[in-house]
Amino acid sequence: MIDLVARSFTTELGTAPGTSVIVENRAGAGGTIGTAVVAKAAPDGQTLLFTAASHTINGSLYAKLPYDPIRDFAGVAVVGTSGYMLIASSPVPARTVAELLAYAKANPGKLNYTTAGIGSASHLSMAYLAGMSGVDLVHVPMKGMGEAANEVVSGRSHLIIFAGGTQYAREPRVRLLGLTSLKRWKSLPDVPTISESGLPGYEFDTWFGLLAPAATPRNIVARINAEVNTLVKEPLIIERLAKQSLEPLVLSPDAFDQLLRSNFEKMAKVVAISGAKVE
Known part of the structure; x- marks a missing residue:
């Protein structure tokens, strides 16, 4: 990018x-x-x-x-x-960040997330979210963002924090839960930030x-x-x-x-x- x-x-x-x-x-x-x-x-x-x-x-x-x-x-x-987008596979029983965190707390270790690899922005942003909220998520590092995103779209993995890619806002197999920035995007005005929808103060x-x-x-x-x-x-x-x-x-x-x-x-x-x- x-x-x-x-x-x-x-x-x-x-x-x-x-x-x-x-x-x-x-x-x-x-x-x-x-x-x-x-x-x-x-x-x-x-x-x-x-x-x-x-x-x-x-x-x-x-x-x-x-x-x-x-x-x-x-x-x-x-x-x-x-900023980045927090995306969930459609089978995940959450439609908001607050619902996601509540489910993750009730089911520690049950949800996983894919990333572009250890230390990548997709890894650090989700690890930061998990650390701030106190939830237990399983990290599944992949070889790149394309492969990581495909795992979530296909339903083989649960979550991903993805850069750009506003096309996923229209993808029926996933659910766009929130944005990592502190302000909403002009291109996605109806999508809330993570900070306003369940984890106050979160920004990445x-x-x-x-x-x-x-x-x-x-x-x-x-x-x-x-x-x-x-x-x-x-x-x-x-x-x-x-x-x-x-x-x-x-x-x-x-x-x-x-x-x-x-x-x-x-x-x-x-x-x-x-x-x-x-x-």
């Missing part, structure tokens, strides 16, 4: 005179391989990292990283934010944005920030982001740095609750 979001605005970002933008997908090890490359890149504004909240999650999830997710990076610009969302090596001059950071902030106000970019269930967000570099620090602290607690660790 990070690659798709990146390509939703980089063409326009590269239209300034003398500017071109190349998106290079450095996959592997939960994104830490590409992140390490940018951490060690020349701080000249030519090499940036487009990433998401997984950047701060990895700081607590991985036992060792070749970089520090906070000290080695400068926040440049946020593009948008997005992600941001998407550009980071630069920490020593990048502030004037370069400010220039790129201004260019991105202008783009995410354009109707065409807003439409593209909406297709990925993203809501545009404009932040200054300093505000983005503050978001990184606060998100890192929160995700450290979430990872601890989940018990997830990658050596």
Whole structure:
């Protein structure tokens, strides 16, 4: 999804005179391989990292990283934010989050949930929900989100927290119970948040944005920030982001740095609750 979001605005970002933008997908090890490359890149504004909240999650999830997710990076610009959807297979006897939690408490260990793997956002978000509510859910890690979602749609598994995918709101074999964000989505105005429908205070969302090596001059950071902030106000970019269930967000570099620090602290607690660790 990070690659798709990146390509939703980089063409326009590269239209300034003398500017071109190349998106290079450095996959592997939960994104830490590409992140390490940018951490060690020349701080000249030519090499940036487009990433998401997984950047701060990895700081607590991985036992060792070749970089520090906070000290080695400068926040440049946020593009948008997005939440996730809590989905239940239709045989699960719950139509609201409150009903789901009541059933899970009455039947500890009976419900399971699929994820894209240990330490993934789909895992941590559900582990956080279980920890906050005090319910016992069985984790079933899969090899990817597609396989995990299919298990719930087919009825072989009970629950999943899924990114985007508003098509599941119309899928009769599943039931969309709530959103992980604190606010309802414009694309699904009738779907309540988890916080308002059974677990007050629950929030698990992600941001998407550009980071630069920490020593990048502030004037370069400010220039790129201004260019991105202008783009995410354009109707065409807003439409593209909406297709990925993203809501545009404009932040200054300093505000983005503050978001990184606060998100890192929160995700450290979430990872601890989940018990997830990658050596």
